[in-house]
Amino acid sequence: MTQRAAVLYARISVSTEESVSVQRQIASARKYASARGWRVVGEFIDDGVSATHNKPEHRPGWRSLLGSPVPFDAVVVWKVDRLARRVIDFLHADETLQARGAAIVCVEQSIDMTTGEGRAFAQMLAVFGEMEASAISSRITAARAHLISQGRIPGGLQPYGWRSVPNPDGPGYVRGQDPERIEWVRGMAERVLRGDTVYSIQTWLNTVGAPAPRGRQPGRSWGYSSVDILMRNPVLAGMFPVNSRNARGREGPQVRRGEDGHPIVAADGIVTVEQYRTILHALTHKAHHSAGSKKSRRTTSPLLALLVTCRTCERLMYRCRNVGKPSLFCRHCGQMVTMLPLADYVVRRLVNERGSQRMYRRTLDVPNDPGAARKLADIDHALRATALALTEDRTEADTRSLSEEVARLKRARLAARKQAGAEAVERMVYVGTVQQVWNLCVDDDQRHEVLAGQIATLMVSKAVADGQFHSSRVELTWSANRKPVVPEAISVGPIHRRMRELHPWISLREASRLAGSSESVIKGGIKRGQITQRKVHRAHPSLERASVIAFLRDRRPIDC
Incomplete structure (x- = not known):
């Protein structure tokens, strides 16, 4: 009997005491495979990757698993929610593995995806996993909103010029200005408001030696994007930026608002809300000179x-x-x-x-017919004269005769236009x-x-x-x-x-390009009769290509 081959997969978003670490997940999966006599041919890990915000195919560990050249029959995971937190993601991952001839096996939930019952049970567990992820997200969102409504910060790094300080009125931390950097931010905002470009502000910061943002390597100077992103941050006006989704599911820069719909504004801002909107307009609209x-x-x-x-x-x-x-x-x-x-x-x-x-x-x-152009000019002159005669007082017979003449001249003009190349x-x-x-x-x-x-x-x-x-x-x-x-x-x-020989006539500009000199050289050849020119509408080429080539042949070799 052929020994089955299996690969192990583990994922965790945040390591805590309550979480099962990736090492424990791998150990449990390895023990599960050994108990069934399976041969482990690979181990793949996604550490610090959220299953709610990242589909399996977007995770480096899972992509490496799918791209592995070693054949395998099963993918052993600790639980279904280690693979996916959404039903649609779980189904896509299962479909991809089925195309490869493999199935998902769970250690804690005893799921066998090779049977219809096991597949249905796994889908039910994926539904509960999605519900759990949604409940966690709702609780975190509510907790963040509660902290911000009390003036506290929910965590994370603060923008350049601000820092987290202990809450003087209770537990937790609040946002406060960083005395070592806030004046530099104030100087940036003042320069944008007076019309300076982002590039000029970047140059000023590097010239005077302003402290670099956190996380930059020693000796690295300010970058254009660092200045631009900082000047767009609503914290300049004391607001609290969020990244919530609107009804259409798209992310965008938003701010936390109160029950009355107005932004929540703290006292640590350096500009007013109106000034912040002026800064945002200067950096966003392409027509403004500060925008790029x-x-x-x-x-x-x-x-x-x-x-x-x-x-x-x-x-x-x-x-x-x-x-x-x-x-x-x-x-x-x-x-x-x-x-x-x-x-x-x-x-x-x-x-x-x-x-x-x-x-x-x-x-x-x-068409190459210079005579047709002259004929067209004569017809236009006769048509204007006949139309002017119709405006005078005449008998009915004369008016009818002039009308017929106008119709005949129009037909002749249409034919002459086609012949002269006007159309x-x-x-x-x-x-x-x-x-x-x-x-x-x-x-x-x-x-x-x-x-x-x-x-x-x-x-x-x-x-x-x-x-x-x-x-x-x-x-x-x-x-x-x-x-x-x-x-x-x-x-x-x-x-x-x-393609260079499709048309025997070229324009003055093209002839000048062939000559590699100014148009005066070509005009001199026309004046001396060395280049043939026809009389056509100025929108059409008028110089004979063969005569231009003959005129330029002695000057230099050309590719025609």
Whole structure:
């Protein structure tokens, strides 16, 4: 009989005396597997990870378990709630394991997921686990609200410039100003209110040697994001920030409010509520000069500029630098994502999913008939004269005759316009595939234009517990346009040489580009009769390509 292989999984969010540590969970699971004669082929742990806020597939330990190359038949956990606190998460995890040919086994609850009864019992336990998690969350929320209503803090680190001090009126701690740092915060707020940019405030802090925020390594200076996030914190006005969810389930910067609906304001603020709103407006609205750093935008790649949207608040994310790394930043909720792994993921999907799609370039077919243009001008002159004659007092027969003449001239004008090219026909000419055009891009500006024509929506969700980039954070949908256009800045000559010969006429600007000099050189060739020019509407090319090439051939070799 073949010995069954098993892997052990343990998880805990916070280690307390009442909790079962991951070591005890692993020991119990190992003893359970040994009693049944199973061979343990792996142990996976998620320590300090909440099951309520993190799905199994978002936990590093569980992802390592699923990605293990070693085959196994069972996953041994201490209890169902160690795997998931929500029924839907438990079902997804069970479905993933079933696809791999494995089942979940619980030590304390004696669950055998290989039978229908055991599966139903496990689902019932998952329901109770979700109810327990919801009850715990409600109790914690109520306790936090009670502490804040009494002016106490529920725990956690305080923002730069504030600290936790013993409550003089009873148990617990309250928030108070840090005398060593509060003046620096006051100086930042005053500078934002008078119109200084965040970058200038960052430079000022580093120049005068202001104390760095807690948690920064010794010698590390102030960063742009540190200043920006601190100036957005409602604690500046003495309010208590919370991260509760609204009715639509999206997170956002909110403040604790009283029964009357107004924010709860303590006496440790450094600005008024109105001044705080002025600061927030200056940092949030793109039109305001304080809203961003030109230097941070200039030193980051434009590849994903104005293409990424924050999934939490559905607003655009803008370029910045976070600890020296090019990143994208949401000015509303503070979400940040490193640009390099996100760009690599998007480009990889573009090449794999859209690389074979055909791309096109717009061209205008303009007939070569200069005489038609002169004929059109004569018809317009006759039509204006006839219309003016209709306004004079005439007999009924003369009026009818002039009306017929107007109709005839209009028909003639329509035919002349088509012949002269005033209504040029637009054609979409095949250039190459997305992969070929992408390989011809010489910089990120050109690559950005290609991506902008391919992407319909690109949304990024907040990071999971480990703070790393995962593809599950990205929601990418492609454009439904079946004939994407190649940006004009990209030269497609290496793909499609005959694209340069599609039309025998070129504009003065294009001729100047071929010459590599100013337009005066081309105008001199026209004046001397060395370049053929036709009389057409100024919106259409008027210089004969062959004559321009002949004029420039002696000057330098050109690629036509």
